[in-house]
Structure formats: structure tokens, C-alpha cells
Amino acid sequence: MTCDQARGLIPLYAARALSESDGAGLIEHVSRCTVCQTELVEAMQLGHELRATFGRLPGAPEGTWLSVAARTVGMPLLQVDLGSEMAGLSLNVGATRTGTPITGSLSILGREVPVLRI
Amino acid sequence: MDDGQLLAQVARGDGRAFRDLYERFADRVFRFALTLLRNRHLAEDVVQETMVAVWKGAGSFTGRSRVSTWIFGIARHQAYRALRDEAKGERIPEERGEEADPCRAVEREVRVQRAVAELPPEQREVVFLAFYEHLPYAEIARVQGVPEGTVKSRMFHAKKRLAEVLRS
Structure with missing residues (x-):
């Protein structure tokens, strides 16, 4: 691997987005190239700081789901669940801008199958 | 259940699967939009529009990319639309950047x-x-x-x- 090739892979390695084989090739190169080694260390440090910075950004506000639900699956008006762990029936009635969708699903041994959508 | 399986259930109209998918992606899309737009209100709009588009378009996902790639592609489109609207004066952000x-x-x-x-x-x-x-x-x-x-x-x-x- 050349230094140019290594420099192309270093940001990906720092971002943890490099395949195992490419990662092994890069490490083999930096183990005998101090210039790329320094660049890799700097990139790893930058990657760590960027992940921490992005990770500290706030998440979506609490009420966002209700706005999305009102335009898609409907705000929950009624939910009925019947049955046991082996088999059950679930009925949901929602409210959207255009109506009140009713959905039902049947679950058997943990597998859920939609059976009703009005 | 992986993202692809969850999206397949969403495509069949499964509301619970959609809620699960929302939980997996809402914060990530919000942070992505916030990074691009630097405005919380616009970023929230992007999450809403993206997730509504995901609900409507789940059946069109072909599986040629990761689900996250598809969803971030939609979010990016919505974010740039918000930027264009802002540039045209249709939206006035209440905050300038994340301080x-x-x-x-x-x-x-x-x-x-x-x-x-x-x-x-x-x-x-x-x-x-x-x-x-x-x-x-x-x-x-x-x-x-x-x-x-x-x-x-x-x-x-x-x-x-x-x-x-x-x-x-």
C-alpha cells in the first residue's frame, strides 16, 4: 500500500467504516510509515471528538411522533389487545387528518401478521 | 429484527413497525438535519417530512442500499428544500445556529x-x-x-x- 492509498483510507478507519481487510492493510502500512502513523493518530483523535460532539446534539423533540402519527398511522384513539403469549389479536383505531384508520393484527407464537386495514 | 425487515413490515401497513422504525431513526435524522440546518424547528420539520415520506414510500424501497442510506437520502432532500424555502423568504428561522x-x-x-x-x-x-x-x-x-x-x-x-x- 502506498502513502497516497493509506491517506485515502485513514478517515474511513477513523470513522470505523473501513472493511476488515482494508483496515489490516492500512495498519500494516502505518506500522512501518511514521508519517501515515501520525496522520492516523490525528484522524482517530478527530474522529473521537466528532463522534462525541454529534452524540451530544439533542434528539427529536418529544411531540414530533404525535405530528408524524397524525399524518400516517393515526393518533391512538383505541387499542385493544386480546390473547396470550401463544396467540393474540390486536385492534387499533387511530385519528388522522383524513379519517380514522382501523388496523388489526393477529399474532401467533410471537409472529405478527396484519389482518385488517380500513 | 434488522432495519430491512422492519421496513418491509412498514410497507405492509404495520403501524407498530413504523413506530419502532421511528424510534430507531428520529434522533439520528434530527441530529443530521440539525448539523445541516443549525435550526431546531427546521430540523424537527425535516424529521416529520422524512418519516411521513418513509411511511408512504416504504413499498418502493428496493434494498439496493442500506435502509439508513435511503432514509438519510430523504432527510437530505427535505433539509435542502427547507434551506431553499428559507432562502426564498418562505420560512424565517427563530434561531441562527446551535450555540x-x-x-x-x-x-x-x-x-x-x-x-x-x-x-x-x-x-x-x-x-x-x-x-x-x-x-x-x-x-x-x-x-x-x-x-x-x-x-x-x-x-x-x-x-x-x-x-x-x-x-x-
Whole structure:
């Protein structure tokens, strides 16, 4: 691997987005190239700081789901669940801008199958 | 259940699966939009529009990319639409950028935040998608709709700029 090739892979390695084989090739190169080694260390440090910075950004506000639900699956008006762990029936009635969708699903041994959508 | 299986259930109209998918992606899409737009209200709009588009378009997902690539592609489209609307004066953001709280953030972190905020939007996207979402260049290229080489170039310039700012 050349230094140019290594420099192309270093940001990906720092971002943890490099395949195992490419990662092994890069490490083999930096183990005998101090210039790329320094660049890799700097990139790893930058990657760590960027992940921490992005990770500290706030998440979506609490009420966002209700706005999305009102335009898609409907705000929950009624939910009925019947049955046991082996088999059950679930009925949901929602409210959207255009109506009140009713959905039902049947679950058997943990597998859920939609059976009703009005 | 992986993202693809969950999306397949959403395509069949399963509301619970959609809620689960929302829980997996809402915060990530919000942070992506916030990184691009630097405005919480616009970022929330992007989450709403993206998730509604996911509900309506789940059946059209072909599986040729990761689910996250598809969803971030939709979010990017919505974010740039918000930017265009803002430029046309249709929306007036209530806040300009995410200001760091000096009481809660250490100086270095504030510098990293500012350095990222000063990057051009396309470079900010690449940095977020690579370092936070761990997407490989090929997937980032799909999100941005550009050749992989362009993504590499954007990453090169972003990394160079960040290193310069953080070293100074």
C-alpha cells in the first residue's frame, strides 16, 4: 500500500467504516510509515471528538411522533389487545387528518401478521 | 429484527413497525438535519417530512442500499428544500445556529462544534455520515447523489479544514 492509498483510507478507519481487510492493510502500512502513523493518530483523535460532539446534539423533540402519527398511522384513539403469549389479536383505531384508520393484527407464537386495514 | 425487515413490515401497513422504525431513526435524522440546518424547528420539520415520506414510500424501497442510506437520502432532500424555502423568504428561522453552552461544554468541544459549523454544508454532511453514522463512502455517495470520488474529496477538504482550525 502506498502513502497516497493509506491517506485515502485513514478517515474511513477513523470513522470505523473501513472493511476488515482494508483496515489490516492500512495498519500494516502505518506500522512501518511514521508519517501515515501520525496522520492516523490525528484522524482517530478527530474522529473521537466528532463522534462525541454529534452524540451530544439533542434528539427529536418529544411531540414530533404525535405530528408524524397524525399524518400516517393515526393518533391512538383505541387499542385493544386480546390473547396470550401463544396467540393474540390486536385492534387499533387511530385519528388522522383524513379519517380514522382501523388496523388489526393477529399474532401467533410471537409472529405478527396484519389482518385488517380500513 | 434488522432495519430491512422492519421496513418491509412498514410497507405492509404495520403501524407498530413504523413506530419502532421511528424510534430507531428520529434522533439520528434530527441530529443530521440539525448539523445541516443549525435550526431546531427546521430540523424537527425535516424529521416529520422524512418519516411521513418513509411511511408512504416504504413499498418502493428496493434494498439496493442500506435502509439508513435511503432514509438519510430523504432527510437530505427535505433539509435542502427547507434551506431553499428559507432562502426564498418562505420560512424565517427563530434561531441562527446551535450555540454551545459554555457552562456545560469544555472549550475543546466548543471549538470542535464551531469548526464543524464553519464547514460548507456538503462537507458537514460527509463528516456526520462518516464519523457518526459510520457509512462508507459508497453509501454517502448514494445519499448525496454524487460520485464516490466527490465524497472522498469532500472528506479530504473537511478533515484538512478541521485539523487546521483545531490546531490553531
